[in-house]
Amino acid sequence: MKVLKGYVQNRTRPEGCIAERYIAEEAVEFCTQHLSDVSTVGVPSSQKMGVSKPLSGCTNTEEVLPYIEQHMIHITTAYPKFRKRTKWLQDKHNSTFIQGLRFKVQSELEEDNHGVSENLRWLAAGPNMAVPLYRSYLIKGIKFNIKAQDDVRTTQNSGVYLLAQTMQVASAKDKNPILSNMGFYGVIQEIWDLDYQKFTIPVFRCDWIDSSGLVVDELGFTLVDLSKIGHRNDQFVLASQVKQIFFVDDPMHRGWSVVLSMPNREYNDVIGDEVLGDVIIDCEPFTRGMPNVDTFD
Structure with a gap:
């Protein structure tokens, strides 16, 4: 009324x-x-805004899946002694796939009737080595911040959750791990925007919580110890793969935080499954050379 x-x-x-x-x-x-290019009345627009249309990434693109399968078959055939060592084969695949993809795509491009798309061509060529970093990134209506940005604000947007298929081993001597889905909780430390000339792909470098810092209490709540960092050799994740979560200090257990998740807001992707859509960047970017991932401690 x-x-x-x-x-x-x-x-x-x-x-x-x-x-x-x-x-x-x-x-x-x-x-x-x-009407396009119309801003909502009463909602101020950001003075630092950019727009890009990133793809969902290399290993999650349907065009790349056949090359992944071919490369795994090649490794299994080239190293018959390690055929039963699943973890060794997967590690070998991870370390050599990019070079193999680049060589395979270049070979197909030399043929007259090749079926290599423009996106696959740029993916195989690799990104620009000058990588812009951002403090905030808005994807599908959800804003992600780096931890340093959250530290100076009252809101929190740096927590992420990843459900990934990974190899689980019973012990350090287990040479036959089991593939299963496993959840990972992390905090965004850096936001990279990989430039592939024709498109960009945002990735997050996160501090992932080690399994020793993860428990589930008797009420079913997930508790994490944010000081216990693990998986330092595998910190990067595609922005399209994670879900935003929040960490709330547990008043009953000092040093532990309760994991809370919120339902994602409705978002209408009119471009397609392989494209994230318009990504609005609200930040002050700066560039630096892309380091070797293996150099992170």
């Missing part, structure tokens, strides 16, 4: 005022849904 009363400018004809104001608001809302 308060809203409707606010529509009344002429008290002698309240019904007419309400009807006219309601029709005007409905018309404006309808137009904003069908």
Whole structure:
């Protein structure tokens, strides 16, 4: 009723005022849904904004899947002594796949009727070695911050959760790990935007919580110790693969935080499954050379 009363400018004809104001608001809302480059009234736009359309990444693109399978077959054939050592074969694949993909794509491009798409060509060529870093990144209506950005704000947007298929071993001597889904909890430390000339791919460098810093209490809540960092040799993840979570200090257990997740807001992807859509960057970027991943401690 308060809203409707606010529509009344002429008290002698309240019904007419309400009807006219309601029709005007409905018309404006309808137009904003069908007009491009229109900002919402009353919501200030950022002064530092960029737009890009990144893909979902190399190993998750359907075009690359056949090359992954071929490379695994090649490794198994080239190293028959390690055929039963699943972990060794996977590590070998991870360390040599990019070089193998680049060589395979270049060979196919030399043929007259090759089926190599432009996206696959740029993926095989690799990204620009000058990598812009960002403090914030907005993807599908969800804002992600680096930890340093959260430290100076009252809000928190740096927690992420990743459900990945990984190899689990019973002990350090176990040479036949089991493939299964496993959840990882982390905090974003850096946001990279890999430039492949024709498109960009955002990736997060995260501090992932070690398994020793993860417990589930008797009520079913997941508790993490943010000081116990693990997986230092595998810190990067595609921005499209993670889900945003929040860490709340546990008043009952000092040093532990409760993991909370919120349902993602509705987002209409009109471009397609392989494209994230318009990604709005709100930050002050700076560049640095891309280091070797293996150099991280």
